[in-house]
Amino acid sequence: MRNCFRLCLVLLLATAALSLCAEPSPVVDVSNLALPAGTAAVVDSRLKQAVGEVEIVVRLGDVPLAVAQGEGAKRSGGRLTRVQQREHVSQLSRKHDELMQAVRAMDGHEIARLTKALNAVIMSVDASRVSAIAGLPNVVSIRPVGVYQLDLSETVPYIGAKTVQAAGFKGDGVTVAVLDTGIDYTHKEFGGPGTVDAYAAAYGADSSDPKNTTTDGLFPTAKVIGGFDFVGEVWPDGDLAPDPDPIDFNGHGTHVADIIGGAKGVAPGVKLYAVKVCSSTASSCNGVALLQAMDFILDPNGDGDISDAVDVVNLSLGSAYGQREDDLSEATANAVRLGVIVVAAAGNEANHPYIVSSPSTTPEVISVAQTQVPSAKRFPLVINSPAEITGHYLNTETIGWAPIVSGFTGDIVFVGRGCPADAVKPGDPEDPYLANPAGKVALIDRGGCAVSLKVDRAAKAGAIGVLLGLVAPGDPISFAFGGGDTFVETLVITKDVADSIKTQLAHSMAVNVTISPTVFVPLIGSMVASSARGPSYSYNAIKPDIGAPGASVSAEVGTGDGATAFGGTSGATPMVAGSAALLIQAYPKRAAMEIKTLLMNTAERDMQTDPALFPGVLAPITRIAGGEVRVDKALKSTTAAWDADDSTGSLSFGYHALSRDAAFSKRVTVRNYANRSRRYAISSQFRYAADTATGAVTVDAPPAVLVPANGSAQFDFRLKVKASKLPIWKLNGGSLGGAGSSLEAAEFDGYLTLVESSDTVHLPWQILPHRAADVEVLTDNLQLDREGKGTLILRNNRGAVDGRVDVFSLTGTSPRIKKKFLPGPGDNFAIIDLRSVGARLVGIGGGEFGIQFAISTFGQRSHPNYPAEFDVFIDNNLDGEFDFALFNSELGGFGASGQNVVSVVNLKDGTVTPEFFTDADLNSANAILTAPLADLGLTPDTQFSFTVVAFDNYFTGAPTDLIEGMVYTARRPRWECPAAARPRRLKPASC
Incomplete structure (x- = not known):
């Protein structure tokens, strides 16, 4: 049989603008990219550049002590003696001194020094001085300080931990550092006095009490043997105020520590380090504090010898769409190379591609997803009437602090947003109720304030139950406790269901519902909907690595001996950290990678996505990886297997x-x-x-x-x-x-x-x-005939699918940025390197015209949401001043939807409106931004000038490249490809 192929020829006519016909060619219709009705809303613009005082991490060229000590030094011994380790730190410190001498001359202020996990100085300096600091000797990178977000009786036996404890392994001799909001070391579960008075003696009356800044002979304890507060009590509402007392106020860290090593925890024999890096009053975790903490856990006694490095680090925190340039990721990788096991939360941003958080995306770190606890149930919302919407609605979620116990039946009233006074911000009045919830089921919109405060208000107003309606598309999620003391049973429902109920109520129809504790679907052996999905952004690798049940009843701060519900990947992560501690006691000589691999190799694989909505459908690998942790099987296994090159399971x-x-x-x-x-x-x-x-x-x-x-x-x-x-x-x-x-x-x-x-x-x-497809242009030059026409040949003779072809007028190009200026792992900034820009006129439906800007870069991005933002600044009257701009961003804000959209901003009044979905693929270097001409003050015949600026929208918010001074008239481009010769699909060659 003869092999053959057909060369596909496509005629592209290039016509000089002066000889354009009076009748323009039909334009491409892109109305399918328009956002659905109701999606557009006023949002914040990110068009500002850094000015004034900034906090930065300045990395120096010499390796930190963890790297100098060598791979696996924690367990097998390192390259350097104790004296050599201290000398290495002294050498780094001397170079830090030289750096700071120059920085102080620029009015810079030192915040912290790092020598173990990273070699860096963290400082505060005016933004105008950064370029000068970059030119100082031995400086290899400068980046801004990051901010991260915080993400038992039933679960401990379920994962096999009770079996391991019964075999004699409780984590004895193992140290675990909890990098979080601190630990209430007075709590009974940690061997403390277990009284409210004891907590008051440690924390004091309020955040300004000096008792929470001094140890007062109460800390450390036999259980919580060390730690430090790198944050203080007022950040982010005030400056960092480090002190030696890591007493918890927020409560997050106490829950996490109890799951790991409390009296009823996974590894009750471990010793804990309380390392406070997160706010007492918010969900933020400070980047300076985290980097200092990573240095601290490698040398807790601060003597310059890292032989006392902790065995396990728990990080129930992270930043969505985790990037390899994140400096915390680099610090955690260095710790693992030394021999410390680092366990981090995958995040609670749900089933969106590439959204899994850093530092859990670091290849060496164990990334933990959340699975359902054995007793988890899906309670359907049963709508009894009216007939138009009756049925069982299974896509619901419960809340740990307001669980379904007895159930309820009643008529619904919609009360609105329902925030009480002072809940949005101090001094704000309460939201007016749209209806009286007494004796009724209160339907409340999400948003504005903590859900627990909404439920507390409804309960005190006499509601018999609460339905919490989402206000954006997506699956229901559970909500953390945020205050209040009186609750009624609560169920979270989707926006679609909430809207259907509101529609019936608006037509004066009574909506009667039932939630019954006897009508449910068991969720054991499945994912929690909010658990974040991989693959990892920077490596396109399997993440998360493993799952664990994330909902536990664990120690409550300040109560002495009380416990409350706690969940999310924040609760799943310590289950795995505790499991790792058990294996370290059993196998003290095994490398961190081997412990991680054992856990992954032996986890439970048969995990479903959602038995209620998708019965029998297994969870994909990029949600659960190895499976749900089974530490008893890991202990028993005498076999491990891993990727020989990537050293992971x-x-x-x-x-x-x-x-x-x-x-x-x-x-x-x-x-x-x-x-x-x-x-x-x-x-x-x-x-x-x-x-x-x-x-x-x-x-x-x-x-x-x-x-x-x-x-x-x-x-x-x-x-x-x-x-x-x-x-x-x-x-x-x-x-x-x-x-x-x-x-x-x-x-x-x-x-x-x-x-x-x-x-x-x-x-x-x-x-x-x-x-x-494999579309190729066969020539770099186009010869025009006397009529100004030419033929450009494209072919797709080796493609596996029809090739999409979009034709734009090339308006500008930019050279490639040299490699030496590009970031590496841990550099904490991104470079978006523009390659070319094009424009074209398009139809957007309803007889209206829009304009599209095609932007191509050197280097692909796994997802268009981050780290690239493209801003197109429009001067619509050629007066030298920009009037409008369009830019791409994630719909709903960071980590909210996974959808990238194009918004138009009026630069005169600051109004920003999302208009169209961005036309961009995953793992692509291209993006097409669409906007209505009318919203830019343009017509098809208006000549305008524009500039395209590329921003790092993940780390710094800074511009990284631009193409400026481009001029264009939408209906009269200099060169045109008439519609008859404009290909949309280029078929593969065939015989």
């Missing part, structure tokens, strides 16, 4: 745009801890039968591997991808940017399993293959 093949067939390979290390050689049978399973059925991805591994006693062996695990059989790519970063279900349709995943008579271990694997 998963096999991440990453993202690949494939226009033709491809093959990928991973090397797997198998470690046999037994005193006999063993033969392991090898098999691989797809997560979903539908993926197997496509034939697009096939797996190949040897049938078995023989591993010597107390030794290791390796084998190759291969994937082959047939591009033509891959599903058509339906993902995008605009309307589907937050659609986890669309990611599931594109990715292929499963488990590689090794079985021996006494052990079964598994490694999750995943690949994200994108069936792609």
Whole structure:
């Protein structure tokens, strides 16, 4: 049979602007990108540049002590003696002195020095001085200080911890640092006096009481053996005020510490370090404090010798869309390399692609997802009347501090937002109730203030129950306690259901509902909807790594011996940290990577997404990875397996745009801890039968591997991808940017399993293959004939799918930024490097015109939400002043929706309105921004000038590149491709 191909020719006519026909060519219609009605709202603009005093992290060239000491030094011994360690720190300190001498001459102020986890000085300085500091000797990077967000009797036995404790392993001799809001070390669960008076003696009467800044002989204790407060009691409403007393006020850290190592915790034998890095009054965690804390936990006694570094660090905090340039990520990676196990929350931003938080996205760190507790139930909202909306509505969520116990039946009244006085901010009046909730079920909108304060007000007004209605699309989530003392049973419902109820009430229809404690769907063995999804942004790797039940009843700050409900990935993370502590006691010589791998290898794989809404549907690998932690199985296992190159218990093949067939390979290390050689049978399973059925991805591994006693062996695990059989790519970063279900349709995943008579271990694997075109332009130059026309040939003869072709007038280009100026891991800034800009006239529906700006960069982004923002500044009358701008951002704010949208801002009055979804793909270097011409003060025949500025919208908010001085007339471009010759789809070659 002869091989053949057809060359696809497309005629693109280029016509000089002076010879344009009177009748313009029809424009492309992009009305499908318009935001749905009701989506647009006034939002804040991020068009400001840093001015005035800024806090920055200045990194120096020499390696920090953790790196100098060598890989695995915590357990196997390091390169440096105690004297050499102290000398290394002294050398770093001398260079810090030299740096600060120069900085003080610029009126800079030192905040902190780091020598163990990072080699850096944190300082405050006027923004105008930053470039001068960058030119000082030994300075390798400067970045702003980051801010992060805070994210038992039933759960401890469920994960196998009681079994491990009964075997004699309770975490004895293991130290765990809790980087959080502090610990109430007076609480009974930590061996304290267990009285309210004891807490008052430690904390004092209020935040200004000096008792909470001094140890007063009450701290440290036999259980909480050390720590430090790097924040103080007033930040972020005031300056950082470090002190030696890490007593908790917020309560978050006390809950976390109790789950790890309280009397009823996972590892009750551990010793705790209380390291306060988060606010007493807000959910923020200070970047300066976190970096100082990472230095502290590597040398708790501060003698310059890091042999006393803690064994485990718990970080129930993070920042969504985690980036590798985050400096906390670099610090945690260095700690793990030393031998410290770092466990961090994946985040509570739900099933949105790439939203999993840093520092948990750091490859070395254990990233923890949240799963349901064994007793979790889904209580449906049963609408009894009116007939138009009767039925069982299963997409609901309960709240730990207002659980469904007896249930209720009643008529609904809509009371509005329902915030009490002083709840939004001090001095604000209460929201007026739209109806009296006495004897009724109160429907309350989310937003404005803590949900617990809304429920407290409704309960005191006589409501028999509360329905909390979401005000934005998405699945219901649970809510943390935020104050109040009187509650009624509460159920969270979706925006769609809440709107349906409101519509009926607006038509004077009585809406009667029932919530019954006997009508439910068990949720054991499934994900919590709010648990964040991977893959990791910077590495396109499997994250989270493992899951754990996140809802526990644990120690409540200031009560002496009280306990309250606590949840989220903040509650799941300490379950895994405690599990790691148990394994460290059992296997003190094993590396941090081996402990992480054991936990992943032996976790429970059969986890569902949501048994109520999707019965029997398994959770994807990029939500649960190894599975739900089972520490008893990890303890029992005498086998571990990991990626030989990436040193983790998963096999991440990453993202690949494939226009033709491809093959990928991973090397797997198998470690046999037994005193006999063993033969392991090898098999691989797809997560979903539908993926197997496509034939697009096939797996190949040897049938078995023989591993010597107390030794290791390796084998190759291969994937082959047939591009033509891959599903058509339906993902995008605009309307589907937050659609986890669309990611599931594109990715292929499963488990590689090794079985021996006494052990079964598994490694999750995943690949994200994108069936792609391979469109090529066959010439760099275009010759025009006497009529000003020319032919440009495109071809897609090697593509696996039709190639999309969009034609724009090229308006500007920019050279590539040199590599030496680009950030690396831990640099805490991003560079958005513009490549080219184009423009075109489009139709936006209803006979109206819009304009699109196509922006291409050097370097791709996993998701268009971050770290790139593109601002197009418009001078619509050529007077030299910008009148309007359009920019892209995440709809609803940071971590809210996953959807990227284009907003127009009126630069005269500051009004900002979202208009269209951004036309951008995942893992792409391109973005198309759309705006109505009328909203920019333009017509198709208006000549205008514009400038495009690229911003780092994740770390610094600073501009990183621009293309300026471009001039354009939408209906009269200099060169035009008439509609008849304008391709939209370029088919692959065929025989």
